[in-house]
Amino acid sequence: MKPIFFTIDNKLPVKVIPDTQMHQDGHPVLTYNYNVYFDSAKNNPAVLLSKDEPTDNITDPDYMGAISFEKPGHLFTYTPGEHRILSRNEIEEIIERLTEYRNTPDKWATGNLEQ
Numbered sequence: 001m002k003p004i005f006f007t008i009d010n011k012l013p014v015k016v017i018p019d020t021q022m023h024q025d026g027h028p029v030l031t032y033n034y035n036v037y038f039d040s041a042k043n044n045p046a047v048l049l050s051k052d053e054p055t056d057n058i059t060d061p062d063y064m065g066a067i068s069f070e071k072p073g074h075l076f077t078y079t080p081g082e083h084r085i086l087s088r089n090e091i092e093e094i095i096e097r098l099t100e101y102r103n104t105p106d107k108w109a110t111g112n113l114e115q
Contacts, residue, residue, distance in 0.1 A: 004101055005039060008093045013039035016098065019066075032069045034098055038062040038084065067095060072102065 004016040019033035040062050063081040070077055078091050086094070101107055 004034075004098070006097050008090060008097070010090065012090065013042060014064075014094060014097075015039040015041070015062075016094070032072075034067045034069075036064045036067060036081075036086070036094060038064055067091070067098065069098075069102075073099070 004018070005014070006016075007013050015037045017035045017037070018031040019035060037060070059082060061083045064084045064086050065078055065080040068077040068079075069075075076091075076095050078086065080086065
């Protein structure tokens with residue numbers, strides 16, 4: 001899966017990187033963990049963090065935390081980053097946008113959720 005780009009209501013540009021890119025029988029398998037960044041590169045997919053860097057040690061100043069879908073549609077976990085903590089409203093909006101992404105496979109190719 002590609003990085004996911006969108007802007008939330010408070011004009012915060014967001015880049016979300018799915019934790020893993022797995023395939024089963026040639027079909028994409030949705031991950032349950034997403035790393036959330038301030039999109040300082042403004043939707044530039046070439047500016048990515050190495051997939052090998054563990055999420056609990058990320059020191060990137062654009063890193064805003066991780067969201068895990070424990071039970072999609074019912075239970076989510078947010079682990080804040082070191083430099084910026086998302087508000088409850090920001091977390092809820094990001095979860096809504098990720099749920100839209102997860103439920104709309106035709107958006108998986110572009111990773112762009114702008115409306």
